[in-house]
Amino acid sequence: MTLLVKGGWLVHEDRVEKGDLLIEGEKISAVGPELKAGGAEVLDAAGKYVLPGVIDAHVHYQMPIGDLLTADDFYTGTRSAACGGVTTVIDYAEPCGPGESLRAAIDRRLAEAQGQIAVDLALHLVLFPGQEEDKESLKEAVEQGLVSFKVFTTYDQRMSYEAIGRCLLRAEEVGALVTVHAEDHDIVTAARRELTEAGLTSPRYHGRSRPAEAEVVAVGRIVEMARSLGARAYFVHVSSGEAAGLIASARAQGLEVYGETCPHYLLLTEEEYATERAALSLMCPPLRKRTDNFRLWEALSRETFQVVATDHCSYTPAQKAAGTAFFNTPAGIPGTETLLPLIYSYGVRDGWLTLPQMVRVLAGNPARLFGLYPRKGCLQPGSDADVVVFNPRREVTLEGENLHSAAGYTPFAGFKVRGYPDATILRGRLVYYQGRFLGEKGQGRFIPGRTRK
């Protein structure tokens, strides 16, 4: 099938230009002004932006935590992705514990996604303590296309800082990038104990139970390790302005450290925890202050951060309501579908980001960092035809019931966005058009990442 996306403003990472995009089969075959394609189906993009399909580089669909499973499975999660202009998501393969082999964890996760996903999928690999020593298995994982590892400084699967140091080195040896959930475990534990002893355990104390200081200390320790080892490190979901400052100064000194933040840290504040919506906005790390919002936008604008992703990890209001305390309320929120409209409306329209910058943080950078470029992340001949036709004039007030996540709510309810995807194209096929999901379960593919070596 041949499809001509005609007369739009093509947004690349370095420029915006008026032109056409020709799609043949699953690939972009030509980009340029006034393309001729007899017999092609034409999608009129006049007055619209034509963007590379968005990559949400941090999602958790169909994730078990104890005996609870997230509201979104691979199908509903990726369906909501398609409806928000997201054509690739990066989820996680996670061993059940230190005993499960990496190979088994990866095969299990791929089997879960198989036949279910409606957009393309890549995977990060979660490592438990000790697994960083198994160089052969790490190498094998990289060959299978999992080119980024995830480690935690807190939770049950936490690694000591020393082990994370070993992990950074191992990852360099096999060409992978280590992504870090950075919250210092001792600080989190102490804060939680103090609140529990004082009887302050309702979800409204969630922010105080995981203070920004925990993130700042953990980011600081790992930046120092990256410096002394000459290794790269990527911080997921950075929530505080101060941690952003540490990453900025490390980068200014030439370190290869990277940062990701999420729409909720840019747009919501800890004041949510003082409302009846506390549980619905409960995620880790927690929301911070208005000043943090601004400092994070600034960090994005100055390219201290390379990626905006969502950490989509959705629960229904009923699942959330089963929690009685900040420590037993399921942590996580839905986000993939609203990523692009929010970053366009509050990032580009409000002047923090240019259009090319938005394309870098939502497509080009995650594609490069996670080994998907140039197959994904750009509008170039030869690339997968993952394309969003984005209408900068379409106004939408976000409401959970109009979105496609099984969570059934959005923490951004009531946010007015101006600019919304009109159409999403996944490898040449129209999967979303003006409010309707047109894709199919199982049409997504696993896309192996490639190392830069």
Ligand SMILES: [Zn+2]
């Ligand atoms: Zn996460």
